[in-house]
Amino acid sequence: MDGVREPAGSAVDPAGGAVTAADPGAAGPAPGTTVGAVLPTPVPLPTAGSTPAPTAGSTGASTAGSTGASTGGVSAAGTAGGTAVEPGTTAVEVLIVDDQRPFRTIARTVVGMVGGWRVAAEAETGEQAVAEALRIRPAVVLMDINLPGISGIEATRRILAAAPDTRIVLLSTYALDDLPSDAADCGAVAYVNKEDLTPARLRALRPTG
Numbered sequence: 720m721d722g723v724r725e726p727a728g729s730a731v732d733p734a735g736g737a738v739t740a741a742d743p744g745a746a747g748p749a750p751g752t753t754v755g756a757v758l759p760t761p762v763p764l765p766t767a768g769s770t771p772a773p774t775a776g777s778t779g780a781s782t783a784g785s786t787g788a789s790t791g792g793v794s795a796a797g798t799a800g801g802t803a804v805e806p807g808t809t810a811v812e813v814l815i816v817d818d819q820r821p822f823r824t825i826a827r828t829v830v831g832m833v834g835g836w837r838v839a840a841e842a843e844t845g846e847q848a849v850a851e852a853l854r855i856r857p858a859v860v861l862m863d864i865n866l867p868g869i870s871g872i873e874a875t876r877r878i879l880a881a882a883p884d885t886r887i888v889l890l891s892t893y894a895l896d897d898l899p900s901d902a903a904d905c906g907a908v909a910y911v912n913k914e915d916l917t918p919a920r921l922r923a924l925r926p927t928g
Contacts, residue, residue, distance in 0.1 A: 811925065812839035812855060816848040816871065817863040817890070822913060826861055826890075832918040845869035852878040852885065859924065861916075862907070864891040864899065872905045879906040886924055890916065 813836055815826045827838050839855045842848040845868045852860060860878065862871040869877075875887045889902060889910045898910060911920055 811836045811859060812857045813837065814840050814842065814848065814851055814855065814857040814860045816842045816845075816860060816866065816874070818843045818866055819863075822863075826916065829916055829918055830861075830921065833921050836921065843867065845871060845874035848874040849877045853881055856882060856885075858886060859921070860885055860887040862887050862889055864889055864893070864902065870899075872899060872901055872907075875905045875907050888924060 811833075813830050815823050815830070815838055817823050817826065823841050827841075830836050830838050836859075839857050840851045842851045843866070845866045847868075848860070848862065848866070848871070849869075860875075862875055864871040866874070871889060871891075875889070878885055878887065883906075887907045889898075889905075889907045890913050891898075891910075892913055894912075895910070902910060909924060
């Protein structure tokens with residue numbers, strides 16, 4: 720779990736008003752480009768603490784509570800895993816990796832608000848993350864940094880070694896300046912503070928091609 724405890728009892732804010740990153744209708748960057756706070760990018764996501772005007776209709780997620788019990792395994796996608804996919808398009812499958820069930824629930828809700836995205840699986844440890852990523856080959860992985868077993872950073876390296884087209888987003892409650900030094904070169908396309916995880920930020924990372 721993260722070094723900074725997250726407030727208990729948080730939930731998705733139905734009124735919206737969270738920080739957004741881009742025009743929700745805009746196409747995302749091409750595969751292989753870097754988006755977010757980890758590395759420089761011509762199309763950056765706002766870093767934690769920035770306050771661009773919210774996009775109409777966007778809804779953010781608060782941080783998950785730290786008191787949730789772990790399930791002790793990988794769970795498959797549930798009924799709230801995503802929205803309908805338009806005919807002729809392919810769903811963007813997402814793997815959620817976090818050892819806290821409340822945050823996984825929030826992340827699942829946020830993914831479900833992005834049209835054409837769906838949660839394919841969840842994992843609680845770094846080792847489970849690698850195994851699930853190689854099993855389902857998701858387009859996007861939402862990866863907590865601090866996990867039981869190997870870290871999310873090491874899991875990111877292992878996943879990308881076998882599936883280099885995977886777009887991995889590091890998540891934590893760290894301030895940007897407090898990120899582990901090896902976060903910048905593990906291959907992740909972005910770092911997003913958990914409190915700033917919104918549908919708009921995910922849309923900006925939409926795989927293309």
